Amino acid sequence: MGAPQHFFSLDKNELADFVQSLGMKKFRANQLIQWVYERRIIDFNRMTNFSKPDRLRLSKSLTFESTSILTHQTASDKTEKLLLAIQPDNPVSPTTECVMIPSENTGGGSRQTACVSSQVGCPVGCTFCASGLDGLELNLTTGQIVEQIWQLNKTSQSGQITNVVFMGMGEPLSNLANVMKAVRIITAPWAFNLSARRVTISTVGLPAQIRRLADQLDLPVTLAISLHAPTDDLRKTLIPWAEYTSVDALIDAANYYFDRTGREVTLEYILLRDVNDRPEHARQLAAVAKRIRGNINLIRYNQVKGLPYKRPETENVHTFQNILRSKRVNVHIRASRGRDISGACGQLRHERKTTPLNINIAN
Ligand code: SF4
Structure with a gap:
């Protein structure tokens, strides 16, 4: 299986085609859209109107946070x-x-x-x-x-x-x-x-x-x-x-x-x-x-x-x-x-990752 598809790169029609390619009906795309954009939920386990096998299939095929x-x-x-x-x-x-x-x-x-x-x-x-x-x-x-x-x-x-x-x-x-x-x-x-x-x-x-x-x-x-x-x-x-x-x-x-x-x-x-x-x-x-x-x-x-x-x-x-x-x-x-x-205009820099993953340094 290739890399998971990035959810945020897909428009509505592409998402419908994508869920269909996983063997689901196209209307399932609308349900996904509601979970993510309306309810702000990206945890497949909480998407209760999908069956367990569908949730598993989605979790292997779709990603929300690629960064x-x-x-x-x-x-x-x-x-x-x-x-x-x-x-x-x-x-x-x-x-x-x-x-x-x-x-x-x-x-x-x-x-x-x-x-x-x-x-x-x-x-x-x-x-x-x-x-x-x-x-x-x-x-x-x-x-x-x-x-x-x-x-x-x-x-x-x-x-x-x-x-x-x-x-x-x-x-x-x-x-x-x-x-x-x-x-x-x-x-x-x-x-x-x-x-x-x-x-x-x-x-x-x-x-x-x-x-x-x-x-x-x-x-x-x-x-x-x-x-x-x-x-x-x-x-x-x-x-x-x-x-x-x-x-x-x-x-x-x-x-x-x-x-x-x-x-x-x-x-x-x-x-x-x-x-x-x-x-x-x-x-x-x-x-x-x-x-x-x-x-x-x-x-x-x-x-x-x-x-x-x-x-x-x-x-x-x-x-x-x-x-x-x-x-x-x-x-x-x-x-x-x-x-x-250094978040002002013209100050944003391209840096190499040097800090450990997932550190949150809010100050
Ligand atoms: S170098 Fe690029 S990002 Fe910086 S001011 Fe010029 S166009 Fe904008």
């Missing part, structure tokens, strides 16, 4: 980070990280945002980011992406996920097929049932893939483009893949995305001290922003050990924002979360 949690850290601001071994039986398994960020939303309710990874490492290698330091090791499967949602829901002390952002390790659009299928499962009414409007896919900017996402996903997810510089020359010094595209091409792709989905596009801009945080950069950025239907998120750089960039001065951040506002650009400063556990 194991190596560490579970909680920051002073209640942000939680999981380090997951994606080959739990391998003593030097590649690892990936995901983060749960609790916050208040504008209506006074609470929001739990899951920041998930799409790859181990990252092929882009932005010069300010920890995730791309060692390049790309592998693409995560659909199941490994969806499982991050499951693991965060299971372990988080702050509640169940309400929002998902693909802003962890990796470039989601270079693992597009797996990311799109994961988004379909995350938003499916029969599965996690999250509104597509509460899902954000963040990309460094691959114009052809942005168009494919708009055409093929057919869901109103939010697109965030990591611009980080208003001109091609400066962008190329920060983002190696900027060699293959241009700010103009990204603007065209962003406008295409808006036309197809009706969703405004967010431009992400990491402020690096004395690199891209000067008033002239703000004026150039305003000119770019005027060409799309969207808004800008300013992110104060979170320092990474071994990299030369510095966090911007607070005064300069506000000056930068004020220049954009004076030009009627919709701009926000994103709060940094989880910095004391």
Whole structure:
């Protein structure tokens, strides 16, 4: 018998085909879905509407947790980070990280945002980011992406996920097929049932893939483009893949995305001290922003050990924002979360498994 099938990689039809291949009626897939997604039960022994032989067959053929949690850290601001071994039986398994960020939303309710990874490492290698330091090791499967949602829901002390952002390790659009299928499962009414409007896919900017996402996903997810510089020359010094595209091409792709989905596009801009945080950069950025239907998120750089960039001065951040506002650009400063556990933007790292299996170091 081969490796068990990963439950979280299957959509409803595939699950029906799968249970049929085990000799069961297709409707059994619906019962499995109810146990897992509605009741959050993955112990086959508790699935009492299956016969004992069926439970045995399922337990040998299907797995829910293909990753194991190596560490579970909680920051002073209640942000939680999981380090997951994606080959739990391998003593030097590649690892990936995901983060749960609790916050208040504008209506006074609470929001739990899951920041998930799409790859181990990252092929882009932005010069300010920890995730791309060692390049790309592998693409995560659909199941490994969806499982991050499951693991965060299971372990988080702050509640169940309400929002998902693909802003962890990796470039989601270079693992597009797996990311799109994961988004379909995350938003499916029969599965996690999250509104597509509460899902954000963040990309460094691959114009052809942005168009494919708009055409093929057919869901109103939010697109965030990591611009980080208003001109091609400066962008190329920060983002190696900027060699293959241009700010103009990204603007065209962003406008295409808006036309197809009706969703405004967010431009992400990491402020690096004395690199891209000067008033002239703000004026150039305003000119770019005027060409799309969207808004800008300013992110104060979170320092990474071994990299030369510095966090911007607070005064300069506000000056930068004020220049954009004076030009009627919709701009926000994103709060940094989880910095004391290296769970903030750009700080997620790809590490080799060095700690024993299944240790939970919540602090
Ligand atoms: S910033 Fe994003 S795209 Fe750039 S190296 Fe880091 S994870 Fe990859």
